[in-house]
Amino acid sequence: MTRIRLALGGATVALIGLSALPLQAQDWTQREFPLAPSNSSGNFVAPYFDGWYLNEDGSYTMVFGFMNRNADDLVEIPLGPNNFIEPAIYDGVQPTSFPVVSYGGFGGPRERGVFAVVVPADFTGDVWWHLTTGDYSTKVPGRLYSPGPVIKGAYELSTTPMAEGSMRPLVGFSPDNTSWGPLGVWAPETYRTSVGEPIAVTVWAYDRGDRELRDVNMTLWKYQGPVGGQISFVSMVEPPPPPPPAEAEPSPAGGADAAAAGGRGGAAPGGGAAAGFGGRGGAQNLGGPVGPLTPQQPVRIPLQGTAPNQGKFSAAFDMPGEYVIRVRIDNFTSGDSSAGNQCCWSNAYVRVVVTE
């Protein structure tokens, strides 16, 4: 074959600096078998710094997420020496429950924007999130400066409209108690119940896109709680009536071809439970479902005229303890919004004390 040469020369020399690393088991900065398939279970959770955005008062919001590297295993790490934030003033708001997620396109197995902390305008240090899974410890810094020689603002997030006008939706527990973004809003009351007795929660969600308003999605998560404690969620969102055929929305501009060809894809956490949602096209008026939800199953909350979208659900607990439910309201019905591109969703959190 003309001028094809085996690559035992230049390529090897060029890459030796990358490949000739000392072998240290359990040190994921230096992988012993870099091309070996990863284990489907028994893996650790990696903390992620997703970025920061500037607040109107000059303070900054630092946003964090995680990657559970398992195929199926839920990982739970209680707050404490295996799950803490420094400086301690920011500790305690991070999750203890790390489910497996899998988003389409370039969303991948990361859950982004799970929580956030606010640092003052004159903050100059780092906010470190430490996580230990089994015997493997790792950490990640939240910081406003990227120390690389070229890019200082690589992790800046946006508060302004995306290309088609999508923005982070408003979410709250009453019309006058709302927020937006990963920092989100906490329910003003702590719910109290007993094992097996469900609580009922209503959240107000407002699509605030700079375009025609749309439905939003709601997903429910065990955020904090006793290890092994399970929450059974039931959606009580009534689906809207199906639109007459003439009013059905046209095919999305993106669609399967774009996603299959490496597009960003939309919401598909939980291994495809969200079929029919997400993608990069327009909203499909699917509504519902009403009834029990599988983990991280999205619920379409229909827009109701000028009224806010209302998400109603119940949650029942099988073990006593102190829980936090995360309610994520997303705009992944829009083509310019997906997990992979860090927009557009907002968090709400509900504290629940469960007794025997």
Next chain:
Amino acid sequence: MNDHRLSALLGRGLWAGLVAFALVGLPVLQQEALALDPGDDEDVTFTADIALILQENCQVCHQPGSIGPMALMTYEQVRPWGAVIKERVVHRDMPPYQYDTDVGIQELKYDPRMSEEEIQTIVAWVDNGMPMGDPAEMPPPVEWPDPAQFRLIERFGRAPDLIVRSTPYTVPAIGQDRWWQPVVETGLTEDRCIMAIETKPSVEGRMVTHHANSSFRVEGGAGGRLSEYAIGKIGEIIPEGACRTAPANSRVGWDIHYWPNGVEIVDATVEIGIWLYPEDYEGTYRQTLSLYGLQGGRGFDIAPHGTLMTQGFHGFDTPVRIDSFQPHGHTRLVAMSMQILRANGRLEMVSMVSNWSALWHHSHIYQDHVAPLLDVGDKLLLTGWYDNTANNRYNPDPDQWVGIGDRTADEMSHSWIAVTHLDQEGYEKILAERQAQATPTTD
């Protein structure tokens, strides 16, 4: 504005910052690697030797109004940059075409690499004090085309037959990445075969256009990939005999990734210039451009201060010819290779890019007579190398965990590869032709 905000604004123009860095920045980082012998040709002068090299290799970008950060048209303009120019050409950072010179296929359809002789001439000139020489020996200036013009016009000698323009979008000065997805009509009334494609952001929009993907859409479904553009890419050329179809009555769906750069770009657009084969040309085989992933499974992650290798194996259900290879990643990708694992177990290196840069997403297009052939059962083996340490000069923050994602701060791992889908007869025919060309004849 406080210090954080100011700093972020100064540094947040990722691609602009990267470009400036790659073109002029940090020459001291690699000074120790400059191990070439000092030039021994003391007769090398700017007017007699260097000006011509710059005209042929540099001035297309380094002229007023083009994308280079400084003009390199005159002796006065060039002399202050002599040491940087030497640094860049010795390391083959400039001209920007990251493709190993000593590994795999070297015969490429678009190959702007300098010859070793040209590089040594520049080294000699710089090391000898950069003499100007006799002004009478200065070559006449080149009549450069409008920087807004399609580059492939020069190659094909004519304007594109079809131009598809995205609808305008005003990219804000500040904010994170934007994905703009207009759909526009092609105006084609019959199926046509594409000869070449060049995707070109508007001049003002070049620094904020990270990528621009395009696909055909036809009534009732997808019409196939049109093209992929990422910063630095020139274009794609479809070999004679193959056909990448531009469907009749089609629309083009764009997926343009903009990165705000600190300056508002009003009505940014991207144009695709399409050169078509003649109307009666059908092409024997279908050619496609597709994304070939390396990460596999559920994605990948790179630990802080860590490295990573990714691989992807791809097979085909018919014999194929690989027409081009274009690695894709972000700031932590440093190298990618393409090999062929033959069904008999033999491993062949096809292409290697061991100083990959996110600044220049070149599509390496093989000359027709060396484009790799794969039979059914052969596998394409792609390998990527990532460096999340401080040794990677483009790494924004080695303390971070890095995972797959759309944002530039995240990573990707794939190649864009153009493939002509043959049948067994066509495969055997090409093999026989190559064998005949390789066999010496005697009279």
